[in-house]
Amino acid sequence: MKRRDFIQLAGMGAGAMMLPMDGFTQIVDPSRMLDPLLDASQKKVLADVALNTTKSLGATYTDVRIGRYLNQFVITREKKVQNIVNTESYGVGIRVIANGTWGFAASNNVTTEGMKKTAERAVAIAKANSKFQKEPVKLAATPSYGEVSWKTPQTKNGFEVPVKEKVDLLLAANAKALEKGANFVNSQMFLVNEQKYFASSEGSYIDQDIYRIFPNFAVTMIDRASGQFKNRPAFAAPMGMGYEYMDGKAEDKILLPGGVTTYNKSYDMIEDAGFAAEQAKQMIAAKSVEPGKYDLVLEPSHLWLTIHESVGHPTELDRVLGYEANYAGTSFLTLDKWQTKKFNFGSKQVNFVADKTQVGSLGAVGYDDEGVKCKSWDLIKDGILVNYQAIRDQVGIIGQSESHGCCYSQSWADVQFQRMANVSLQPGKEQLTPAQMIAGVEKGVYIVKDSSFSIDQQRYNFQFGGVLFFEIKNGKIEGMLKDVAYQANSQEFWNSCAQVCDARDYRVPGAFNDGKGQPGQINAVSHGSATARFNGVNVINTARTI
Amino acid sequence: MLILTKEEAQALMKKVLAFSKADECEVNLTGSNAGNVRYARNSVSTSGGISQMSLAVASAFGKKLGIATINELDDASLEKVVRRSEELAQLAPENPEFVSFLGPQKYAEPVTFIPATAAITPKLRADNVAASLKVARDAKAIAAGFLEDNSGFSAMMNSHGLFAYNTTTYTNFSITVRTEDGKGSGYATRGFNDVAKLDTKAATEIAIEKAVKSATAKAIEPGKYTVILEPAAAAVLLENIFFALDARQADEGRSFLSLPGGKTRQGEKLMDERVNIYSDPLNPELPTSTWTNDGRPQEKTTWIEKGVVKNLTFSRYWAEKKGVKGIPSPDAFIMEGGTKSVAELIKGTKKGILVTRLWYIRTVDPQSLLLTGLTRDGTFYIENGEIKYPIKNFRFNESPIIMLNNLEELGKVERTVSVESNTNYLLPPLKIRDFTFSSLSDAV
Numbered sequence: 001m002k003r004r005d006f007i008q009l010a011g012m013g014a015g016a017m018m019l020p021m022d023g024f025t026q027i028v029d030p031s032r033m034l035d036p037l038l039d040a041s042q043k044k045v046l047a048d049v050a051l052n053t054t055k056s057l058g059a060t061y062t063d064v065r066i067g068r069y070l071n072q073f074v075i076t077r078e079k080k081v082q083n084i085v086n087t088e089s090y091g092v093g094i095r096v097i098a099n100g101t102w103g104f105a106a107s108n109n110v111t112t113e114g115m116k117k118t119a120e121r122a123v124a125i126a127k128a129n130s131k132f133q134k135e136p137v138k139l140a141a142t143p144s145y146g147e148v149s150w151k152t153p154q155t156k157n158g159f160e161v162p163v164k165e166k167v168d169l170l171l172a173a174n175a176k177a178l179e180k181g182a183n184f185v186n187s188q189m190f191l192v193n194e195q196k197y198f199a200s201s202e203g204s205y206i207d208q209d210i211y212r213i214f215p216n217f218a219v220t221m222i223d224r225a226s227g228q229f230k231n232r233p234a235f236a237a238p239m240g241m242g243y244e245y246m247d248g249k250a251e252d253k254i255l256l257p258g259g260v261t262t263y264n265k266s267y268d269m270i271e272d273a274g275f276a277a278e279q280a281k282q283m284i285a286a287k288s289v290e291p292g293k294y295d296l297v298l299e300p301s302h303l304w305l306t307i308h309e310s311v312g313h314p315t316e317l318d319r320v321l322g323y324e325a326n327y328a329g330t331s332f333l334t335l336d337k338w339q340t341k342k343f344n345f346g347s348k349q350v351n352f353v354a355d356k357t358q359v360g361s362l363g364a365v366g367y368d369d370e371g372v373k374c375k376s377w378d379l380i381k382d383g384i385l386v387n388y389q390a391i392r393d394q395v396g397i398i399g400q401s402e403s404h405g406c407c408y409s410q411s412w413a414d415v416q417f418q419r420m421a422n423v424s425l426q427p428g429k430e431q432l433t434p435a436q437m438i439a440g441v442e443k444g445v446y447i448v449k450d451s452s453f454s455i456d457q458q459r460y461n462f463q464f465g466g467v468l469f470f471e472i473k474n475g476k477i478e479g480m481l482k483d484v485a486y487q488a489n490s491q492e493f494w495n496s497c498a499q500v501c502d503a504r505d506y507r508v509p510g511a512f513n514d515g516k517g518q519p520g521q522i523n524a525v526s527h528g529s530a531t532a533r534f535n536g537v538n539v540i541n542t543a544r545t546i
Numbered sequence: 547m548l549i550l551t552k553e554e555a556q557a558l559m560k561k562v563l564a565f566s567k568a569d570e571c572e573v574n575l576t577g578s579n580a581g582n583v584r585y586a587r588n589s590v591s592t593s594g595g596i597s598q599m600s601l602a603v604a605s606a607f608g609k610k611l612g613i614a615t616i617n618e619l620d621d622a623s624l625e626k627v628v629r630r631s632e633e634l635a636q637l638a639p640e641n642p643e644f645v646s647f648l649g650p651q652k653y654a655e656p657v658t659f660i661p662a663t664a665a666i667t668p669k670l671r672a673d674n675v676a677a678s679l680k681v682a683r684d685a686k687a688i689a690a691g692f693l694e695d696n697s698g699f700s701a702m703m704n705s706h707g708l709f710a711y712n713t714t715t716y717t718n719f720s721i722t723v724r725t726e727d728g729k730g731s732g733y734a735t736r737g738f739n740d741v742a743k744l745d746t747k748a749a750t751e752i753a754i755e756k757a758v759k760s761a762t763a764k765a766i767e768p769g770k771y772t773v774i775l776e777p778a779a780a781a782v783l784l785e786n787i788f789f790a791l792d793a794r795q796a797d798e799g800r801s802f803l804s805l806p807g808g809k810t811r812q813g814e815k816l817m818d819e820r821v822n823i824y825s826d827p828l829n830p831e832l833p834t835s836t837w838t839n840d841g842r843p844q845e846k847t848t849w850i851e852k853g854v855v856k857n858l859t860f861s862r863y864w865a866e867k868k869g870v871k872g873i874p875s876p877d878a879f880i881m882e883g884g885t886k887s888v889a890e891l892i893k894g895t896k897k898g899i900l901v902t903r904l905w906y907i908r909t910v911d912p913q914s915l916l917l918t919g920l921t922r923d924g925t926f927y928i929e930n931g932e933i934k935y936p937i938k939n940f941r942f943n944e945s946p947i948i949m950l951n952n953l954e955e956l957g958k959v960e961r962t963v964s965v966e967s968n969t970n971y972l973l974p975p976l977k978i979r980d981f982t983f984s985s986l987s988d989a990v
Binding site for chain 1: 582584586587589590591592593594596598602613614615616617630633634638639641642643688690691692694720721722724798799800802804805806807808816905906907908909910911912913914915916918919920922939941943945947948984985986987988989990
């Protein structure tokens with residue numbers, strides 16, 4: 001993301017978090033966040049003004065997105081509150097097809113007059129751009145849904161929880177880490193609410209209310225004598241949930257091999273902060289890894305990022321076609337490989353499903369940002385590449401008639417485009433726990449939680465680090481390792497997948513801010529999996545002295 | 547046009563401060579006009595334009611701070627935003643790290659605004675893109691590019707009498723060209739304050755040349771090689787040093803600049819003595835703002851001198867706590883170079899690898915600043931002073947600190963853009979021995 005796109009808010013020291021802000025994002029009072037502004041019927045009246053305007057100017061298709069995007073950030077370190085910020089961005093984005101060409105315009109003037117002017121601008125832009133157009137845009141048909149609504153299932157709206165409660169929680173987590181000997185702890189709570197009203201010239205009027213939450217911290221431990229330091233992040237996942245994620249229920253706590261506690265559908269931040277301090281100390285004292293080939297046992301809090309980079313991105317059709325060539329890159333999963341219907345992306349155990357519906361996931365919505373009802377579909381089946389991720393103006397290219405429903409825009413002011421759906425590894429069919437999996441490994445490394453990541457522009461060669469590494473010898477965990485990173489080629493790696501644990505071990509971590517496009521836009525996406533085993537992967541030692 | 551003159555900005559901000567009832571009040575005002583064109587597969591895919599202005603008011607009561615923003619500038623809105631910031635301050639917990647706003651400061655006159663860039667029209671953007679597309683199509687190559695420009699102003703004023711104003715313009719251009727068979731790929735990037743210096747056709751021709759010459763690359767064994775890093779490749783490694791110069795992190799013991807027992811490496815020779823890195827907001831080739839958004843002046847500063855870490859960056863809070871002046875982080879860095887071109891560096895190389903671009907750079911270990919990433923868009927094997935053949939891309943694992951200890955030669959400085967952070971720098975090409983490539987990549 002560009003440094004220029006950030007303003008550093010006053011009152012925060014250097015090295016503190018920079019918050020994304022554009023000229024349309026306003027800092028507001030938290031009480032305003034509970035004020036609904038307009039109801040669906042008022043938004044419909046405004047949307048119809050835009051739809052009628054574009055139609056009268058010759059547009060053959062129009063969609064109107066009236067969006068209100070709310071964010072709350074609570075930021076602390078040790079015993080101090082560093083910042084509390086509530087932001088609101090409210091406006092309309094209008095996209096049209098005129099002369100067979102897309103046009104888009106946006107405005108923060110959400111009035112009858114504003115709708116009309118913005119609609120006129122969108123049509124004018126489409127007509128001007130049509131000079132560059134080689135062939136007209138073709139949209140896959142989608143049903144007209146009439147007036148419908150969707151809301152993230154939640155039992156506690158995070159925006160209704162007093163800010164003081166969040167501050168108290170973060171400071172209590174910090175205190176726990178400090179009590180356990182941490183030198184420093186930085187903690188944050190991020191809440192997102194997207195209130196999106198979509199209307200199209202095809203007769204859909206879709207009102208959606210979407211929530212996401214992301215608690216996080218970094219606990220730092222320093223060995224003063226040697227100068228070594230280690231950071232241990234929170235074992236929380238960003239979720240498409242309300243504040244009930246912070247309940248830390250006993251049934252959501254999972255004891256992993258190696259004596260590590262992790263969390264599923266709710267998170268105990270205070271408890272985890274204590275564990276973080278203890279583990280950071282062990283991370284410093286751990287044995288430096290001997291480089292070589294190991295069987296890797298990868299826990300879901302780690303494996304999600306490997307899935308994101310090596311499966312999620314290369315199956316995006318716009319990358320395959322070259323639309324991202326100048327920035328994020330292209331893809332090794334070219335159309336000819338898909339057309340053979342036998343390109344072995346992975347071993348028989350490897351089944352990937354893309355979806356926008358999984359409850360609690362970051363990608364879950366009722367309808368995407370071009371009014372397509374969300375669904376799930378196979379990407380990799382029994383190891384074979386069977387499909388891509390595509391939207392209405394793309395699916396025709398791969399001979400399909402129905403959009404996959406994965407179109408997204410980060411705000412009303414940005415044009416929507418294809419974004420990654422949740423892409424998840426399906427759990428194994430045989431009963432298998434992580435402990436049983438480890439018992440079968442002779443020489444291996446068990447990795448918990450993601451860290452450093454890097455992959456080439458066509459998604460062949462990758463390198464991943466992690467947070468906790470345990471040495472496996474003859475089926476037993478022998479203690480902690482450090483300085484571990486593994487390198488592989490995506491296709492070879494997924495073909496080395498020997499086992500996947502069963503559904504009892506399935507969890508859905510994810511990324512809150514995945515970047516794509518120029519100018520860049522962010523997207524939130526989850527990647528579910530159970531613990532999986534990969535045989536004979538190249539492990540390097542990353543220790544260096546300067 | 548949303549660029550307010552100095553006098554207009556001053557008058558508006560005085561009006562805002564007149565509404566204040568807080569112990570201290572500070573106002574930041576920014577406005578800009580921006581435009582961009584994106585293309586791929588030899589055709590324009592999206593284009594956009596955005597004009598915006600935003601006013602941020604920070605009110606403080608003791609150590610309680612509240613910030614509110616607005617983009618309507620009528621009197622009622624201005625009063626409303628001041629009241630809201632005051633209400634938020636009253637609700638906020640005390641921030642022990644709050645530092646009282648600065649008094650009046652002296653700033654050098656900035657040189658960041660070029661009228662020609664501020665006057666860019668949609669037609670000029672379209673012409674620049676058309677010139678790039680034409681040479682790509684003529685070469686039967688496939689182009690994807692992004693052209694953006696921005697002109698704007700920023701101003702700040704506070705209740706202690708501080709006032710600062712600046713205008714700035716810039717344009718950035720990047721282009722990836724692939725051969726039709728997908729076997730070759732080339733890249734070029736350019737950044738300027740003055741659009742007159744931007745030649746999209748020439749940049750695209752370089753990308754085409756790299757695409758054509760990099761096709762049918764051979765695989766060679768990973769290992770330690772002498773490399774020549776073009777400035778665009780050097781930028782994405784060196785900026786990881788620039789971004790990690792924070793004094794607080796170093797003092798706290800969690801930086802590559804930390805030493806055991808709470809000491810830092812400031813004053814220590816950490817790299818080859820030919821390494822000199824500084825910042826200068828008035829450099830005519832890379833001008834930047836002469837003040838920061840907390841009101842501190844930006845002055846010419848030496849960061850690394852003859853390989854010795856001379857200065858670290860400070861927040862105002864940390865500077866106050868440590869009882870030092872506390873230099874802010876600059877907007878751009880400059881590294882001194884030599885006189886040789888990349889071609890001349892190649893000529894003097896017996897065996898080595900020319901790296902034109904590096905990509906997907908991530909920190910592997912913040913303690914040693916070990917980075918990983920890959921070569922991309924044109925990597926070539928050099929033997930006896932000549933480029934022999936294109937080679938397949940490599941992944942590297944290397945620390946820029948170790949790299950700058952293995953310095954062989956510095957080339958001629960040029961302005962370049964980091965593909966990772968979009969920041970512009972003045973950097974030389976670097977010839978480095980024993981650069982660590984750890985595996986091969988099939989990516990083109």
